[in-house]
Amino acid sequence: MAERCRFIFVYGTQWPVPYERVSSRPTNNAYCQAGLIPFCAPGKTEDAMIYVDDDNDTVEIFALKKPVWSFKFGDLMAKFKIMHDALGxxxxxxxxxxxxxxxxxxxxFNCTFPHVLKNDTFIxxxxxxLCVYDGIVDSMWNGSSDLSMLKKVGEIYGKDYNKWATWAVDDxxxxxxxxxWSAYSDPGPNATMYFDSYDCASFVIRGLNHLLASGARILPDVHLNYTRLNIYTHEPELLGTYDxxxxxxxxxxxFISFYREFDSKKPKTGDWVKSLVQIYETFYLTRRFYFYYNNVYWYMKLKESTPLKVTFDEIPIISLLDRFN
Structure with a gap:
């Protein structure tokens, strides 16, 4: 959707708000747990990387796609076009x-909402x-869903791939x-993007763009669609830090009441049902949202006509290297 966003300044705010990077990865809080399966179960640590030994080798590039939580729900999420993306x-x-x-x-869910503690503080x-591991499990990416994908999209020389792999580690x-979440002023083609998501699809998009810039040869007529969870809102109001x-x-x-309803550590099924009802009420009845981005909070008054929508739009492989740099 890069062609539909525009950059504007309002009261010193740049839209979309640039994603802020850190100088080094912080230690993950011990309170946080993956839940159903550990992170990067196939084996390699989150910052491991695979390189090729021969600079003259040719490395094939694959776009991979499967339904979110397919390990538990099969193709269920594909019916809602909620897909997970990766590179092979x-x-x-x-x-x-x-x-x-x-x-x-x-x-x-842990990444989308905070945990509210008894003293009204957040975690x-x-x-x-990034999870890097040997092998491409064909059965994982070639599921029964029509949206699943294991598709060759290009090639790159070994020496250029190795330089790209170094970029991926730094990234x-x-x-x-x-x-x-992605946040827009409306669903139309001339909408203002307020915030862009930073998720599995974002990695694939910027990864393919950097591969292209690094000398990859992209095959003609490659068409790739990506899931976006979009909030449509009036211009967001900056609230500041939690302090x-x-x-x-x-x-x-x-603020505390709002986030407590979404706390993801729910011990009983009834509490999960209550949270789902609260999500519906937030988006379609009260039409308000407290949005967290770059360690500060924004208030959103959601649009009446379309407050929330899942999209699955094509994003071309083009050299848009500035968005997350």
Whole structure:
């Protein structure tokens, strides 16, 4: 959707707000846990990387796509076009192949909402990281869903791939926070983008763009669609950091009440049902949202006509290198 966003300044705010990077990856809070499965279960650590030995080798590039939580729900999420994206690679010289996935350290709901503690403080379990492992599991990416994908999209020389792989390590160590939502002024083609998501698809998009800039030869007529969870809102109002919010007792009380309903550590099924009802009420009845981005909070008054929508639009492989740099 790069062609539909525009950059504007309002009261010193740049739209979309640039994603802030860090100098090095912080330690993940011990309170945070992945839940159903550990992060990067295939084996390699989050900042490991696979390189090729021969600079003259040719490395094939694959776009990979499967339904979110397919390990538990099969193709269910594909019916809502909620898909997970990754990149695959194969050495033509050795036949070795490997997979790269950037996703949540502590799973999706943990990254989307904070944990509210009894003393009304927060813990955000919102780190994402790169998982690199040997092999491309064909059955994982070639599921029964029509949206699943294991598709060759290009090739790159070994020496150029190795330079790109070094970029990917740095990208992983400096872009560490997962952001679920994209926020727009409206669903139309001339909408203002307020915030862009930073998720599995974002890694694939910037990864392919950097591969292109590094000398990759992209195959003609490649068409790739990506899932976006979009919020449509009036112009967001900057509230500040949590420490600034607590200075306003009324705002702080509403703020805590809002986030407590979404706390992802729910012990009983009934509490999960209550959270789902609260999500519906937030978007479609009360039409308000407290949005967290770059360690500060924004207030959103959601649009009446379309407050929330899942899209699955094509984003071309073009050299847009500035968005997350």
């Amino acid at each position: 690679f194969r050495s033509q010289k050795t036949g070795r192949n490997w997979t790269m996935e950037w996703y949540e350290l502590d799973q999706l 955000w379990c919102d780190q994402g990281a 992983n160590n400096t872009g560490v926070y997962y952001e679920t 600034q919010i607590v200075q306003n007792q009324t705002l702080h009380s509403d």
